[in-house]
Amino acid sequence: MMATSTVAKSVEEVIREHPSSREHLISILQDVQEIEGYLSRESIYRIAEYLHLPSSKIYGVATFYNQFKLTRPGKITIQVCRGTACHVKGSLNLLDSLKLMLGVEVGGTTKDGLFTLETVACLGGCSIAPVITANGKFFGRLDKKRLEELVGKFRAAGEVVE
């Protein structure tokens, strides 16, 4: 459909790496999101065209799975694990502090476009609970204080740092 911008070109390449059958829909969505950071309306139309499916079907699948985002995320995505072990060790308090620190709700992005706050069902890092990830990097055994330090460091550096 609208394959004009440079981003759309690489999306086009990624789509074409997969055979045109429904079986590959989720993989295509994952690869497109990897490039764009989210699924843009244009990409969804393009995928629908490529797979010969109505775009409503693509939308249906994209909204069913937690992984897919339909809005552009911030530069740093912080995921707070809400698994059982993390819950028992106080991840809800961490989440509340993060909401206050960043001034956003779950799913929201800060105005400066730096942070997006998300929750995730379980990261499998239960033995070092409570856990968060920042752009996929694990930080375990957190408390409020360490969390404040981490966010401060990220904010100062503008990226995820150790």
Added chain:
Amino acid sequence: MSRVFIGMGTCGLATGAGQVKASVEKWAAGHNTAIDITPVGCIGYCQVEPIMDVVTETGHRVSFSNVTADMASFILDEVILRRNLKLDGLLGQFRNGTAPLAGVPFIDEHPYFRKQVKYVLRNCGIINPESLADYRAHGGFQGLERALSLAPSGVVDDVLASGLRGRGGGGFPTGKKWQLAAAEPGPVKYVICNADEGDPGAFMDRSILEGDPFSVLEGMIMAGYAIGASEGIIYCRAEYPLAIERLQKAIATLTAEKLLGAPLSAAGFTFSVRVKKGAGAFVCGEETALMASIEGRRGMPRPRPPYPAVAGLFQRPTIINNVETFANVPHILREGPARLAALGTEKSKGTKVFALTGKVRNTGLVEVVMGTTLREIVFDIGGGIPGGKKFKAVQIGGPAGGCIPESALDTKVDYDSLRSAGAMMGSGGLVVMDEDTCMVDVARYFLGFITSESCGKCIPCREGTQRLYEVLDAIVSPYSRMASEEDNLLRFNRVLNMESLAKVIKDTSLCGLGQGAPNPVLSTLRYFRPEYEAHIYDRKCPAKQCKGLLTYSIANDACTGCTLCARKCPTGAIVGEKKKAHYIVDEKCIRCGMCAEVCRFSAVKVS
């Protein structure tokens, strides 16, 4: 050349194994010596990661715990240069068949490992997960060799004879499943490995995939041979990037070695495996939903029969087993089914891996023989509750499982005993809870999880769990939020009907997710009814966890009027003059606990 092993699973990496490795490299460069660094998976004792093993001059492998970057170079100094092993963090030595080092305990006699039996996890944390040679040196692919020397039905017979049951939670006999699929007409059949370990609190599959990926692949090849399938698919959660990476490397290695994608037997049996990344939906752990997801659709379950063994993926005969189940199979074929059948109880054979987490001293992966009691796992292996707190319950089986109290701690872990105790094996998450955990909050937590993960296909699960969640939410919320008398009556009525609603959901839901959804409520009601009553009648949360039922106040005599809390309060709910006692305006208070945390005089009281 000296040799060092570093635990570099997700748990190790998150606690600094990367820095430890860098430190070892730096040490080697500084001492002009070469050190062979082998990254290994997780040995299971995640609490004390990063773990580093050093091989001594005498060829003994000695393990150290809680290693930091600074400690790593110190350990190398002591072990390699000064031949001193008496260091902090020493876990013990591995048995290597030669005379042991004097004065160094064996690692398998360490309290954490003593009661464990490593059947499935035998290679995790020991071998380099990316090295086929290492896997072969530990008996890898001998099982496949033996399997290929048998007829396909012989492989099924061995698995049947071992008594292996599905480790994903259901406990269906694996051999039986294979037998059904083998009897279906071909030629196209599928083998699926369910690595969508969505249960919050469980991570054994992740550890196996990270620490011993070849064993899972070997198990899948055998399954393919046994049922006559040529294609395998591993459906792995996208939340496990390291596991996916290791699997893909392992598949590439096996393809290069012609163990995948090339004829393995004279009859031309060929098997190939690909990894399919999940997209974050808990319900996809259910087998029919998982297949829908592989087909590129929304992951919604469908009624069974037909079972996947008859009409599964793309309507072809399919077997779906979980990671741990497949990881058992190579050992069964190599050592013969009798070894597994000799372990465990009458109806539950072999071992089970549990992820021991929560309020317990030693967290990590624990592999025990079926029939071990929960008490042994929590207290002997787990080391009990830290901080002098009292044990309250252990949650087993994830969102479909239940909470087991002190009085039932002598329950044996096998499929049937757990079920009669109101819990289930599930995939094997064990979350320990102490007196500071509120059981109503736990039940509400699980229902909140289920309501957001319910796929929406069947009404009991979609609507029923939502209503059940609302009841629990009302129990832990303050009355003041309620609008009218009528609302209060309605609410009371719902509390009365909570148990029957739970039973309806259990009886009428389509898949395991819905059928198991009320279990956390039913099991906490069964064992912790007084706690519910305290919430409902006294409007109190004994564990002080339910924020809606707490009130924060400042003790006049203890408050010095330092204004710290007033400045920190996010909602400006604290008023008062400097150097005079402060006051919390209850209507404005959001119960964040900030004031209690910052107060230096313990003047903030919570009740």
